Amino acid sequence: MTTRNSLNQGLCEFIANSPTPFHAVQNLSKRLKDAGYQELYEGDAWQLQAGQAYYVCRNASSLIAFRTGNAELAAHGMHIVGAHTDSPCLKVKPQAGTVRFGYAQLGVEIYGGVLLNPWFDRDLSLAGRVNYRQPDGQLKHCLVDFKKAIATVPSLAIHLDREVNKNRSINEQQHMPPVLMRVDGKGKEFDFYELLLGYLQDELGLDAQKVLSYELSFYDTQAPATIGFQDEFIAAARLDNLLSCYIGMQALLESDEKIPALLVCSDNEEVGSVSAAGAAGSFLEAVLERIVESFSTDRKQEALRRLLDHSMLLSVDNAHGIHPNYPDRHDQQHGPLLNQGPVLKINSQQRYASNSETTAYFKALCDEINVPLQSFVVRSDMACGSTIGPIIAAELGIKTLDIGVPTFAMHSIRELAGSEDTDYLLQSLTAFLSR
Numbered sequence: 001m002t003t004r005n006s007l008n009q010g011l012c013e014f015i016a017n018s019p020t021p022f023h024a025v026q027n028l029s030k031r032l033k034d035a036g037y038q039e040l041y042e043g044d045a046w047q048l049q050a051g052q053a054y055y056v057c058r059n060a061s062s063l064i065a066f067r068t069g070n071a072e073l074a075a076h077g078m079h080i081v082g083a084h085t086d087s088p089c090l091k092v093k094p095q096a097g098t099v100r101f102g103y104a105q106l107g108v109e110i111y112g113g114v115l116l117n118p119w120f121d122r123d124l125s126l127a128g129r130v131n132y133r134q135p136d137g138q139l140k141h142c143l144v145d146f147k148k149a150i151a152t153v154p155s156l157a158i159h160l161d162r163e164v165n166k167n168r169s170i171n172e173q174q175h176m177p178p179v180l181m182r183v184d185g186k187g188k189e190f191d192f193y194e195l196l197l198g199y200l201q202d203e204l205g206l207d208a209q210k211v212l213s214y215e216l217s218f219y220d221t222q223a224p225a226t227i228g229f230q231d232e233f234i235a236a237a238r239l240d241n242l243l244s245c246y247i248g249m250q251a252l253l254e255s256d257e258k259i260p261a262l263l264v265c266s267d268n269e270e271v272g273s274v275s276a277a278g279a280a281g282s283f284l285e286a287v288l289e290r291i292v293e294s295f296s297t298d299r300k301q302e303a304l305r306r307l308l309d310h311s312m313l314l315s316v317d318n319a320h321g322i323h324p325n326y327p328d329r330h331d332q333q334h335g336p337l338l339n340q341g342p343v344l345k346i347n348s349q350q351r352y353a354s355n356s357e358t359t360a361y362f363k364a365l366c367d368e369i370n371v372p373l374q375s376f377v378v379r380s381d382m383a384c385g386s387t388i389g390p391i392i393a394a395e396l397g398i399k400t401l402d403i404g405v406p407t408f409a410m411h412s413i414r415e416l417a418g419s420e421d422t423d424y425l426l427q428s429l430t431a432f433l434s435r
Contacts, residue, residue, distance in 0.1 A: 002250060004423040008234060011422060012224035014246045015236045019127040019219040021061035021085035021267045022143050024242055028249055028265065029055060032065050035253050042286070048294035053257070056287060059277040060129065061085060061267035064287050065252060069260035074296045074303045077310025078288075079433050080262045080398070081251065082279070082388050083244035083317065084269035087237070088112035088411045090119065090176060092126070092216040097192040098177070104190050105177040106151070108218065112270030116170045118413040123149035124178055128216035130196055132208040142206060144199065149221045151178035178218060220413045232339060232419055239407060239415040241269070244316040247422060251429035261433040262288075269317075269388055279388035285396060312361070313400045314432060315353060315389030316425070318417070319343035319376045321406030334377040336406035338418035341372030342425050345387070345402040353389035353400035362401050362428075365435070371428045374406065403428075 002010075018024035032055045033039060040046055040056040048054065048068055055065040062085065066078070090108040098105050110116075127145040134140060153176060158164055170176070183190055193211045200208040224236030234243075245265045252263045268278035275281055289304055296303035322335030336343045344359055345352040366373050378384040393400040405425055408416040 002254065002426065004420065007247075007250065007422055007426060008226060008419055010250070011243060011246050012226070012234065012236060015224045015238055015242050018238070018242055019125070019145055020129075020143075020215075020217050022129050022215075023127060023145065024085045024245060025057055025061055025063045025265070026143060028063050028065070028245065029057065031249060031253075037065060046290055046294065048291065050295070051258075058281075058283050059267065062277040062283055063265045064262065064284065065249070066262035066287070066291065067252075067257060067260065068291070068295065070258045071260055072295070073260055074292060074298060074306040075310065076260060077307055077312070078260045078262050079435060080264060080311060080313040081248040081429055081433065082264045082266070082313055082315045082392060083248050084241045084267065084273075084279070084388060085245060085265050086112070086267050086270050087240060087242070088114040088270050090114070090178070090218040092128075092192075092214070092218070094213070097190040097195075099183055099190055102182055102184075104180045104183045106180060106192065107177050110172050110176070111217065113411050115409070115412040116172070116176065118409075119176070120153050120155040122152065122413060123221045124151040124153070124218045125149055125221045126151065126216055126218055128214060130200065130214045130216070131212050132197070132200060132206070133210045133212055134207050135209045139212070140206075140208075142200065142204065144196075144204070144216070146199070147221075151180045151218065153178050222414065226419055228419075234417045234419050234422070235414055237414055239417050240318040240410050241316075243318065243405065243417060243422065244425075247425050248316060248429060251426055251433055254426070255430045255433035259434055266388055273388055273391050279391045280395065284392065288396075308396055308398050311398050312358065313353075313389070313392055313398050314362070314429065315387045315392070315400055315402045316429070317345075317387040317389075317402065317404045318407040318410055318415075319345055319404040320410060321408055321418075323408060329379070329382070331377055331379050334375050336374040336376050338406050338408070338416075339420040340406070340418075341374055341421065342366075342403050342428055343406055344373055344375045345404060346375060346377050347384045349384065350390050351384040351386040352402035353387075353393040354402050355399075358399050358401035362403065362432070365431055366428055369427055369431050371424050371431075376406075 053067040093107040096106040273279040292303040389402040405421040
């Protein structure tokens, strides 16, 4: 059984090595493979066997891992944990390179609901996927991570904006392009594709002739850390929602291997999930169809409907902890505290998929294993965020509960969670996946 210290250390290492969804899926895949999970490919014929464990990826940015267990699947159903691999960030545009006053910069798009102010004056690096052509004409792709700090978004000095601490608005197009380096000449552009090509050839040793496209994101190089006077907190980028991905994987590996169970980590949640790799796509349903086809003599659709009726999904995504400096932004009866256990997320407008049935089930389970629970309901005069929970519930008709660990500074470049809540979440997910 994983200890709390080793769990948090593993989480911090996972986040540090997963600056993009592509890297997160690569690292999840390696851990699962090391644990005996067999890799599947959507384009191959599947020969699934009872009592075995598998994983499959889509777009290299979403992953589904599952074990078939020893129960009759359509009658028993599957307990499913869902999370997402993406986080708000700055993504590099296709024609990004510009030179202004001798400073080379990259134009960026704002991916998701980024809290922009904390991105200024940080030591930024760049990572993601690059697609290239070899001299023989073959198209290849690779993951890149510059690792070292190569850029920053400098703030404007207070002397040039005396009202900055009272009123400063950020223009995403004008103020967010990171500065990479000084360049000679008076040109208005520099060739970022050539810079990438040199990196592939010189640093990675790849036989690349031309870079054709890329999906690259800036990230903060400051390492995740356990902080606080008594080590109460975990501070890191991308806690939303790599924390849930990592704890979900750990729970899958530690839970009862005889029981059918599944983990889905989807991309693109921060921009609505409407993609081939997102929760609104076909990935999860397609995998479930192929699972029931392998183990049921019923018609495919009938077997799938039976499976789903006996199944339940925990949508695990971070919750807003009540902020001691901004308590008025919370409903005082529903303000979760860090290190006081996972949070039940409830919304009458169905921004969360929790209902009384799924809430009661999870409360009873956590009572049984002595894991404390909290609840979050947004103030009635404020808008509520959402998760993959309502999307999957609507697509599949599966019973769903939204939960998550309480967090400060959600969608900032560096977020804060409780160091005890990771263990509480692991205990509850492990028990859930063992039923």
